[in-house]
Amino acid sequence: MSTKNKLNTIFDSDLRHLMVVSYFVLGNNAVTNRYIERRYQFPVQAWSTLFSIVMFPGIRAKEITHLFPRPQNTISRAISLLATRGLIRHQTSTTDGREKRLFATPAGEELLDEIRAISVQRQDELFSPLTDAERETFFTLARKIANGPKLLESDAMPSDVATGKERNTA
Amino acid sequence: MSTKNKLNTIFDSDLRHLMVVSYFVLGNNAVTNRYIERRYQFPVQAWSTLFSIVMFPGIRAKEITHLFPRPQNTISRAISLLATRGLIRHQTSTTDGREKRLFATPAGEELLDEIRAISVQRQDELFSPLTDAERETFFTLARKIANGPKLLESDAMPSDVATGKERNTA
DNA sequence: GCTAGAAAGATCCATTTGGATCAATCTTTC
DNA sequence: GAAAGATTGATCCAAATGGATCTTTCTAGC
Known part of the structure; x- marks a missing residue:
């Protein structure tokens, strides 16, 4: 076979x-x-992070973890890498000293445009087996799934399940 | 916003x-x-690996990397973990001494049944925003994408792209 | 049947990962 | 307005990752 x-x-x-x-x-x-x-x-999450910042100037790190479901420290590291490269800058919020508002620099916006154009090409390539109508159908259905209430909170696979170890000693 | x-x-x-x-x-x-x-x-790829072995008794490690696109050493490690736990066994092919044919033990089959049942529940949960007809439409379209020739070989994002470092020195 | 090259799978090792913890700041309650 | 608790983002560190390499075995060409 x-x-x-x-x-x-x-x-x-x-x-x-x-x-x-x-x-x-x-x-x-x-x-x-x-x-x-x-x-x-740089890792792919740095591009996701830069994308979020260009789309939503002033966004906070925490919010990015909701747009791209990755652990908080992963985004935190991506941010400090982008800042080191001079692609973004952060400024502490005036209303909340814990928050850091993130903004892209001109270099960051330019780099994002470049990666974004390539990603659009990749998207076309990946979805090339579908007609335009099929792509929209697929997208509509995928979006319904993405909006589902059980995406991040599962009953079948609860996040507070007892570990194998604990079960053995119970 | x-x-x-x-x-x-x-x-x-x-x-x-x-x-x-x-x-x-x-x-x-x-x-x-x-x-x-x-x-x-154990990591999720151990479950993917066990699934492959139960579905296709005698499968080789290399093939599993094509069913679940993961690096070869990742699957190799999953196999040795499963073997250590007594969930699978391997036997060197009689026709090719390099190949190790993989088989599940009864304990492995039993464990797979358990995880599989939970995964089916998770699947239902995840796709619950769709009607049965929509699920089949989504599946049909997703399968077309999965069969596309550009899935693993990209023109937009070629695997032999020059690295950023190399480009700077060119 | 000998040698060069290819293929399967194991292992090496520098880097990345992500759960846990920490410090700083804000909010709530009394 | 002090203390307890919550929230943001940074950092720690043991474990996982994956590209590269190595060993073993098979295949092709002569």
Whole structure:
């Protein structure tokens, strides 16, 4: 049985909906992450962070973790890397001394434009098997899933599950 | 502007197709990975690997990297972890001494059944915003994308791009 | 049947990761 | 207005990651 047939078998199984999305996103991430890291010498979350800051000048680090679901320290590190490179600057909020408002520098905006253009090309490439109408259908459905209440809070896989270790001693 | 509105703005941008999928997969992965690691004390790729082995008895490590696009050493480590736990066994191929054929033990099959049942529940939960018909439409389109020729080989983001460092010295 | 090259899988090691903790600041309650 | 608790973002550190390399085995060409 060839690898292609094995993939088809998986995509016929009871977990097919989850598997097919995992597969294409894992595959796409491998391509995207390698490219961004090699070409720009920073992790992909630095690009996500820069994107957030250019789109929403004055955004706070905490909010970025909600736009791109990554751990807080990951975003924190991306911010300090971008600041070191002179791509963003931060200024402490006047109303709350804990908050740091983030802004892109001209160099940051310029770099974002470049990466963004390449990403649009990548998007076209990735979705090229679909017609325009199909892309919109896919997008509409994906957006419904993204808005679902159980995306980040699961009953099936609760975040406070007892660990294997604890279960053994119980 | 609230975080919810920011998300909607992103989902209205030129990168919306990529962003919406990234968003829901990153979110789902956070939930799934944390659960599997906490509950079973192994990384999520160990479950992917066990799944592959139960589905396809005698599969080789190399093939698993094509079913779940992860680096080769990641799968190699998952295999040795599963073997240590007594969940799988390997036997060197009679026709090729380099190949190790992988098989699940009864304990491995039992564990897979358990995780698989939970994963099906998680799948239902994640896709609950869609009707059954919408789920099938989404699946059909996602499968087309997964089968696309540019998934793992990109023109927009080629794997042999010159690094930032090299470009500076050129 | 010998040698050069390719392929499978294990291992090495510098770097990254993310849960946990910490310091600073703000809010609430009495 | 003092103390307890919550929130933001930085930092710590043990563990995981993944590119590169190594070993073993197979294959091709002569």
